[in-house]
Amino acid sequence: MIPAPARLSAWDLAAVGLAGLRARRGRAVLSALGVAIGIASMISVLGISAVSSAGLQEQLARVGTNVLTVAPGHSILGGQASLPLESVARVSHVPGVVGATAIAYMNGATARRTNLIDSAVTNGVGVAAARLDLLATLKGTVRSGTFLNAATARYPAVVLGTYAADRFGIDRPGRQIFVAGRWMTVIGILDPLPLAPDLDATALVGWPYAEKELGFDGHPTIVYERSTADRVTTIAKVLAATANPEHPDQVQVSRPSDALTAELAARAAFNGLFLGLGAVALLVGGIGIANVMVISVLERRQEIGLRRSLGATRGQIRLQFVVEAVVLSLCGGVTGTIVGLAASLLFAFAQGWPLALPAQVITLGVTAAVLVGIVSGLYPARRAAALTPTEALATG
Amino acid sequence: MSVIELERASKTYPGGLQALRDVTLTIGQGELVAICGPSGSGKSTMLHLMGTLDRPSEGRVRLLGHDMATLSDRRLSAVRAHWIGFVFQQFFLTPHLTAVDNVATRLLYLGVPARRRAAAAREALERVGLGNRLTHRPHELSGGERQRVAIARALVARPVVLLADEPTGNLDTAAGAGIFDILWKLHEEGTTVVVITHNTDLAEAVPRRVDLLDGRLQ
Ligand SMILES: Nc1ncnc2c1ncn2[C@@H]1O[C@H](COP(=O)(O)OP(=O)(O)OP(=O)(O)O)[C@@H](O)[C@H]1O
Ligand SMILES: [Mg+2]
Numbered sequence: 001m002i003p004a005p006a007r008l009s010a011w012d013l014a015a016v017g018l019a020g021l022r023a024r025r026g027r028a029v030l031s032a033l034g035v036a037i038g039i040a041s042m043i044s045v046l047g048i049s050a051v052s053s054a055g056l057q058e059q060l061a062r063v064g065t066n067v068l069t070v071a072p073g074h075s076i077l078g079g080q081a082s083l084p085l086e087s088v089a090r091v092s093h094v095p096g097v098v099g100a101t102a103i104a105y106m107n108g109a110t111a112r113r114t115n116l117i118d119s120a121v122t123n124g125v126g127v128a129a130a131r132l133d134l135l136a137t138l139k140g141t142v143r144s145g146t147f148l149n150a151a152t153a154r155y156p157a158v159v160l161g162t163y164a165a166d167r168f169g170i171d172r173p174g175r176q177i178f179v180a181g182r183w184m185t186v187i188g189i190l191d192p193l194p195l196a197p198d199l200d201a202t203a204l205v206g207w208p209y210a211e212k213e214l215g216f217d218g219h220p221t222i223v224y225e226r227s228t229a230d231r232v233t234t235i236a237k238v239l240a241a242t243a244n245p246e247h248p249d250q251v252q253v254s255r256p257s258d259a260l261t262a263e264l265a266a267r268a269a270f271n272g273l274f275l276g277l278g279a280v281a282l283l284v285g286g287i288g289i290a291n292v293m294v295i296s297v298l299e300r301r302q303e304i305g306l307r308r309s310l311g312a313t314r315g316q317i318r319l320q321f322v323v324e325a326v327v328l329s330l331c332g333g334v335t336g337t338i339v340g341l342a343a344s345l346l347f348a349f350a351q352g353w354p355l356a357l358p359a360q361v362i363t364l365g366v367t368a369a370v371l372v373g374i375v376s377g378l379y380p381a382r383r384a385a386a387l388t389p390t391e392a393l394a395t396g
Numbered sequence: 397m398s399v400i401e402l403e404r405a406s407k408t409y410p411g412g413l414q415a416l417r418d419v420t421l422t423i424g425q426g427e428l429v430a431i432c433g434p435s436g437s438g439k440s441t442m443l444h445l446m447g448t449l450d451r452p453s454e455g456r457v458r459l460l461g462h463d464m465a466t467l468s469d470r471r472l473s474a475v476r477a478h479w480i481g482f483v484f485q486q487f488f489l490t491p492h493l494t495a496v497d498n499v500a501t502r503l504l505y506l507g508v509p510a511r512r513r514a515a516a517a518r519e520a521l522e523r524v525g526l527g528n529r530l531t532h533r534p535h536e537l538s539g540g541e542r543q544r545v546a547i548a549r550a551l552v553a554r555p556v557v558l559l560a561d562e563p564t565g566n567l568d569t570a571a572g573a574g575i576f577d578i579l580w581k582l583h584e585e586g587t588t589v590v591v592i593t594h595n596t597d598l599a600e601a602v603p604r605r606v607d608l609l610d611g612r613l614q
Contacts, residue, residue, distance in 0.1 A: 002467065305488075316505065
């Protein structure tokens, strides 16, 4: 009876592949590094993207998408118009509206750390009068201190947006700063307001105080309204006419959460670019492995010849080299996945965002590595298998 | 029963060099045959045909009565794994593997499970007198010891025939004599052995000698 070739167990194949690599460690590490870099960059892009979109989504969920803002457009005469005195009251009566509030910018007023700083150096921080229900409507929170209340709104008290506070180097209430030509006490610092990012760079003073002391005429600059979710589009249509019945065309209505939604979408596009770069790195890594394997086949002709004389079939030789390439690539892939995940974790930690690492990312890293290994091992393996036993043995 | 039959076998290498011409030869079970001849006379070529490492350009090669020409490359590999034990002048041991692992590699392609491979490898090494060198790596062995590892590797699968191509070519006289003692002992135990040698003493001593000149039997 003519014997039939034996089938190698997966275990034996892996052992043969590993043994081949162990004999050439330095080279194996270097060629695996290429794949590791490619996989690490792809995984970290995906991981960071997952973390940041989860962070944005969380923000969106917290602040809601049911807020609309009404701001004056440009009047026919040019210059910034303001809204009518009664606009807040009118908006709050629209069916479905659960809260309406406003701020008014104090044109020409500056906020400075001290009166010694030149008034031209505003640091980009503006001054606005705020209604008391501003924070509730925007679902904002104070980082430290308190927001304006009925009492403090009548006094020279100021609440700083997060960026303004950072600019002044103030991290807790109590200090005096120089606002609109007088000293005012900082009573609170806000967390970022995702629905009104402009307010992050604003110093907020009380509405009655501004009317009494700063010559404010009581006309709101921006009206914010929050409604039930199902009414948002309906309300958006009538909001301009409601806020400014005489000149509805001079009013701009917008949905601030759209900016966050757009950012989510923009991130996806940006990711595409970086994923592409990662894929290129991976490709280069794969070529590196193919290169090293081709050299390995040249150097190991005698080993190939010996194995053929011991009874290895062409298929088994081919498989041996493919397995070697896959093991090589997999080592790089696992390292890269770990590095990429670590980068994502670090990013989430630094941003204070929730850890949202989809398990598919890990599967993807490992699968990509295996595929790269197979593809880059195929050509060298075919060359190894193509050698006849006598050709292989005759070398050297 | 005949183990190896060459019937009018010829081998022409690409380029037109005829290394073997019209060789007809039968080797029976348990024979010890020495192949002699000057360098380039076709000895290795003939041994490769006997061991199915190469196919004849013309004529037939039969092992245990089976015509090898009808077999696929895959089947020929299996024939080598099961029936043939090769020993080469250059030993061809894997540098980073121990003696046991080098020998055990032979059983990989027979589908022997890993546990049994090591045990069989130790036994084969003991048969060639290397029971005390089991975990040595090739660079820790003398030339003669390396060749004995190679013989153990050929034997471990209990092949039908042992084909040795100048096994003492890289060894000094004493080490070479040790290798021949082993081959002789294997022959006495019933193994079929074909050995290429330039050693005239051995060639005189063996029961059967085949001489080649310019690819022809003398
Ligand atoms: N793969 C090959 N391609 C072309 N010619 C070859 C090949 N292998 C061997 N030859 C030639 O065939 C002839 C016989 O070679 P072979 O190796 O069989 O000789 P040999 O008797 O074993 O010699 P030696 O004692 O030196 O080992 C030589 O002339 C050699 O150059
Ligand atoms: Mg020769």
